[in-house]
Amino acid sequence: MTDWFDRACKAIPGGVNSPVRAFGSVRGQPVFVSKGEGPWITSEEGTRYLDLCMSWGPLILGHADPVVVETVQKKAKDGLTFGACHRQEVELAETILCGYPWAERVRMMSSGTEAVMTAGRLARAVTGRPLLLKFDGGYHGHSDGYLVKAGSGLATQAIANSDGVPEAIAGCTRVLDLDDLEAAKALFAEEGDSIAAVVIEPLPANNGLLIQRQRFLAGLRDLCDQYGALLLFDEVISGFRLRYGGVGPLFGVQPDLVTLGKIMGGGLPMGAMVGTADVMDRLAPVGPVYQAGTLSGNPLSVAAGLATLQQLFDPKVYDELERKGALVENMLQQADLEHMQVVRMGSILWLYASGETPPRRAVDVDGMISERFGSVHEAMLRAGFYLPPSAYEVCFVSLAHTDAQLSSFAQALVEASRTTTKQAAAGT
Numbered sequence: 365m366t367d368w369f370d371r372a373c374k375a376i377p378g379g380v381n382s383p384v385r386a387f388g389s390v391r392g393q394p395v396f397v398s399k400g401e402g403p404w405i406t407s408e409e410g411t412r413y414l415d416l417c418m419s420w421g422p423l424i425l426g427h428a429d430p431v432v433v434e435t436v437q438k439k440a441k442d443g444l445t446f447g448a449c450h451r452q453e454v455e456l457a458e459t460i461l462c463g464y465p466w467a468e469r470v471r472m473m474s475s476g477t478e479a480v481m482t483a484g485r486l487a488r489a490v491t492g493r494p495l496l497l498k499f500d501g502g503y504h505g506h507s508d509g510y511l512v513k514a515g516s517g518l519a520t521q522a523i524a525n526s527d528g529v530p531e532a533i534a535g536c537t538r539v540l541d542l543d544d545l546e547a548a549k550a551l552f553a554e555e556g557d558s559i560a561a562v563v564i565e566p567l568p569a570n571n572g573l574l575i576q577r578q579r580f581l582a583g584l585r586d587l588c589d590q591y592g593a594l595l596l597f598d599e600v601i602s603g604f605r606l607r608y609g610g611v612g613p614l615f616g617v618q619p620d621l622v623t624l625g626k627i628m629g630g631g632l633p634m635g636a637m638v639g640t641a642d643v644m645d646r647l648a649p650v651g652p653v654y655q656a657g658t659l660s661g662n663p664l665s666v667a668a669g670l671a672t673l674q675q676l677f678d679p680k681v682y683d684e685l686e687r688k689g690a691l692v693e694n695m696l697q698q699a700d701l702e703h704m705q706v707v708r709m710g711s712i713l714w715l716y717a718s719g720e721t722p723p724r725r726a727v728d729v730d731g732m733i734s735e736r737f738g739s740v741h742e743a744m745l746r747a748g749f750y751l752p753p754s755a756y757e758v759c760f761v762s763l764a765h766t767d768a769q770l771s772s773f774a775q776a777l778v779e780a781s782r783t784t785t786k787q788a789a790a791g792t
C-alpha cells in the first residue's frame with residue numbers, strides 16, 4: 365500500500381499544505397482523505413470516520429451537500445473563471461448583506477487571510493493611523509502584520525511569531541489579553557491616536573473556544589468610538605455559523621467592518637469584507653485603497669456560497685444546530701469526566717481536555733491539554749472518529765450529523781477520556 369505521507373513529505377514541506385494537518389501535536393500520521401459524504405470522510409485505505417473537523421468550519425451542511433454539488437457541477441460547465449463581472453456575485457453580495465443589515469457593501473476575495481489583511485489596510489487608510497490591536501489567542505490568517513505575539517518587554521509591543529516578518533511590520537501591531545478591558549483602556553490612553561483598528565474574533569475559536577463577555581466587546585466598541593478607531597470583527601469562523609449573519613447582535617455590539625470566509629464559500633476558496641459604504645468605498649476602483657484578485661468572486665466559489673447561504677435562511681436550521689451541539693455537551697456533562705469537558709456555542713464545540721473552569725483568555729488555558737488530548741485523539745481515531753488534530757482547535761457539528769451519530773461520538777469520547785486518564789495515572 366502506498367505510504368502517502370511518506371511520499372508527501374518528499375514533495376511538499378512537512379507533507380502538508382497547511383501546518384496543523386501534519387498531526388504535529390497529536391500522535392500518529394495524517395489521514396489521507398479520498399472522499400467526504402454528509403458527516404463522513406473515507407481514507408485512501410478505505411476506513412470511514414465520523415468527521416468532527418469538517419474542513420475547519422465551512423461545511424455547515426455536511427460534506428458534498430447534494431444541492432451545493434449539483435449547483436457547482438452545472439456552473440462548471442459554463443466556465444471556471446472569467447476574471448470579469450457576473451450576475452451571481454451580485455446575488456451573493458446581496459445575500460450576504462441580508463445577514464448584516466447595517467452594512468452596505470461586500471468585497472469578495474479568495475481566502476480569510478486576504479480579507480483580514482485588506483481590512484487592516486482599509487482601516488489604516490480610513491483613519492490615517494498605523495497601529496492594529498489584536499488579542500493573544502486570536503488568529504487572523506497568515507499575513508505579516510497578524511503573525512505576532514505579545515512581546516515580553518513592553519507588555520503590549522508585539523514580536524513576530526514567524527520568521528520572515530520584519531520587526532518594522534510586527535512593530536505596528538499591539539497584542540493584549542482577551543477579557544481585559546482595563547488593559548485596552550490603558551493602551552488607548554497611551555496610543556489611542558495611533559490605533560487604526562481593534563481586530564478581534566468576537567467568538568475566539570482558534571485557541572480553544574474563548575467565549576467573551578458582552579461587556580468586554582461593548583467596552584471595545586466604546587473605546588473605538590471614543591478614539592476614532594474602527595472595530596473589526598473577524599468572523600471567518602463565526603459568520604453564518606450561529607445565526608444568519610454575524611454574532612454582533614448576540615452581544616449587542618455592531619462592528620465597523622466584518623471579515624468572512626469558510627461558510628460563505630460553501631467549501632470552495634472564499635473570503636470577504638463587509639462594511640458601510642463610507643468605509644468600503646475607499647477600496648479601488650472607487651477609492652485609493654488597493655485590493656484585487658485574479659480569482660476573486662470566481663463563479664464556482666460564488667455558486668457554492670450562494671447554494672449554501674440559501675439553505676441557511678430558515679432560522680430553524682440554527683435551532684437544529686443548537687440542539688445537536690447541546691446533545692453532545694449534555695452527554696459529556698453527565699459523564700462528569702476528570703479531564704474532559706465540552707465548551708460550546710451553538711455548533712462550535714471545543715473538547716477542553718481539562719477539569720478547570722473554561723478560560724476566556726489564552727494565558728489561562730490549562731497547559732496539560734495537548735498531552736491529554738493527544739491520547740484521546742489517538743483513541744478516537746481508532747474508534748472511527750476524526751477530530752481536529754490539535755487540542756486547541758474546535759470541532760464543528762453540521763446539519764448532516766444525526767443525533768444517533770452524535771450520541772455515539774459523545775459516548776466514544778467519554779470512554780476514550782476515561783481510559784486515557786486511567787492510563788496516564790498508571791503511567792502506561
Ligand SMILES: Cc1ncc(COP(=O)(O)O)c(C=O)c1O
Pocket residue numbers: 420474475476477478480503504505506565570598599600601625626634635
Ligand atoms: C478567525 C479567522 N480569521 C482568518 C482566517 C484565515 O482564513 P483562511 O484560512 O481562509 O485564509 C481563519 C482561518 O481559520 C480564521 O479562523
